Amino acid sequence: MTESKLEIVMFPWLAFGHLIPFMNLSNELAKRGHKISFLLPKNAEIRLEKLNHYPNLIKLHKLTIPHVDGLPYGAETTADVRGSLESLLATAFDELYDEIKSFLQNLKPHFIFFDFAYWIPDLALEIGGIKTLCYKVVCPAISSIALIRSPVKTTFMASTAAELVKPPPGYPSTTVVLRESEAKLLSSLFHEYGKGVTFYERLKKGMTGCDAIGMETCREIEGTFCDYIATQFEKPVLYTGPVLAEPTKGPLEEHGLSDWLEKFQAGSLVFCAFGSQMILEKKQFQQLVLGFELTELPFLLVVKPPQGTNSVEEAFPEGFKERVQEKGLILDCWVPQLEILSHKSVGCFVTHCGYGSMWESLALCDCQLVLLPCSVDHILNARLMEQQLKVGIEVEKDENDLFTKENLCKAVKCVMDKDSQIGCLVKENHMKWKELLSSPGFTSNYIDNFIKELHGLLVEKI
Incomplete structure (x- = not known):
């Protein structure tokens, strides 16, 4: 049974932060001979196609995302919309129900992996013969805090920040928790995210209804959180280990970054990247760039234009561009992050x-x-x-969760100063974890065990 090949459907949420991890896992499964049908929006095909290393086994099936009033025409991923419109995109996502049902009825795979499509477990039961795995590509800590904590009697909004910041009963850590000012951010979980469903309900229903929960992590780092989730949801939690793409050499030349990075001494440059969805307010953006200037170190910043602006240059503080033009580069486009992090000139990553x-x-x-x-x-x-891991320094923020240029500079200097005790400590701890995570067989053993557990689920009566 363990040698038989699986047929799996991947159906991730319409965000590249979900699509790419699902593709990384697909590559690992296909490497071992398993067949994957990957469901994705049309406009994501070009980017995902480049990441598909086994096109003979991983078949991309393009979905036509329905138009919903209020969405820009052609919007198919979170990269196409503002954060305030994501709920409408989730509505469009849920309207794929009939198309997904027809696809599954025709294919009859062993498994479907999903994350935001909370209706998949019920659909699979209706069709019969398909196992469901809710694959989480976010930290187990957010699942164990936010999804286990049910709203109190009336509404979540009625709770005080002090109540929200208190870990739920049996929570495995007293350090990986939110401060009172940050706990207010949890209120967003109880906003509508799709028609007639909140973000909280979307995630919890999926985890409650599935046959198993998959976690893109390893037991050595987040095992206690996964054990807690397994206990609370009363179902198996399967580890894939950290599934990452391997860095390549080509993209730096393609983006014209190679020559620029080569200008600086080894380990001297600060690289900062904020992902495809994080958009700062203009004042925080200005504190960010001024903080890098204050370090007097060369820097490469990749960030979206701040709120209310059309470009990053439009938001530059007066005279900033002229002052940093020799050693500062700010981009608002996609860059090959792994390749940049691997470059010898980069000594600090602000993430x-x-x-x-x-x-x-x-x-x-x-x-x-x-x-x-x-x-x-x-x-x-x-x-x-x-x-917990003690591998980095968090930038200090005020009571309104805002950072200053001085605190950003202080954090960078703290880790970059060769005589800093804290800098030496986080570097030593980082190297220990890197040695473990990159050790021969570490990732492959997790994937092999993950596949064995999938076969084990198939043995159970469906």
């Missing part, structure tokens, strides 16, 4: 602590880490990295 960036920084680079999270799940990732 928003997205889950993919967290694993890339831990397992694939030698840079010193400075943590600057904004959303609730990224904050929890930062707490894990600073307080």
Whole structure:
């Protein structure tokens, strides 16, 4: 049974932060001979096609995302819409129900992997013969805090920040938690995210109804959180380990970055990237760029234009561009993050602590880490990295969750100063975790065990 090949459908949420991890896992499964049908929006095909290393086994099936009033025409992923419109995109996503039902009825795969499509478990039961795995590509800490904590009697909004910040009963950690000012961010979980469903309901229903929960993590780092989730949802939690794409050499030349990076001494440059969805307010953007200037170190910043602006240059502080033009480069386009992190000139990575960036920084680079999270799940990732793993320094914020140029500069200097005790400590810890995560067989063993557990689920009566 364990030698038989699986047929799996991948149906991730319409965001590249979900599509890419699902593709990375698809490659690992296809490498072992398993067949994948990958469901994705049309406008994501070009980017995902480049990441498909086994096109003979991974078949991309393009979906036509229905138009919903209020969405820009042609919007198919979160990269195409403002955050305020994501709920409408989720409505369009849910309207794929009939198309997905027809596809599954015709294919009859062994498994469908999903994350935001909370209706998949019921659909699979209706069709019969299909197992469902809710595959989480965010930190288990957010699942164990936000999804286990049910809203109190009236509404979540009626709770005080002090109540929300208190860990739920049996929670496995006292360090990876939110401060009172940050706990207010959890209120967004109870806003509508799709027609007639909140974000909280969408995630919890999927995890409650599925046959098993998959986690893109390893037991050595987040095992206690996964054990807690398994206990609360009373179902198996399967580990894939951190599934990452391998860096390549070509993209730096394609983007014209190679020559620019070569100008600087080894380990001297600060690289900052905030992902495809994080958009700063203009004042925070200005504090960010002024903070890098204050370090007096060369820097490469990749960031979206701030709110209310059409370009990053439009938001530059007066005289900033002229002052930093020799050693500062700011881009608002996609760049090959892994290849940049692997470049010898990069000595510090200022990260928003997205889950993919967290694993890339831990397992694939030698840079010193400075943590600057904004959303609730990224904050929890930062707490894990600073307080439990002790591999980076989080930028200090005020009571309104805002950072200053001085505090950003202070954090960068703290890890980059060769005489800094904290800098030496986080570097030593980072190297220990990198050695483990990149050790021979570490990733492949997790994937092999994951596949064995999938076969085990098939043995159970469907």
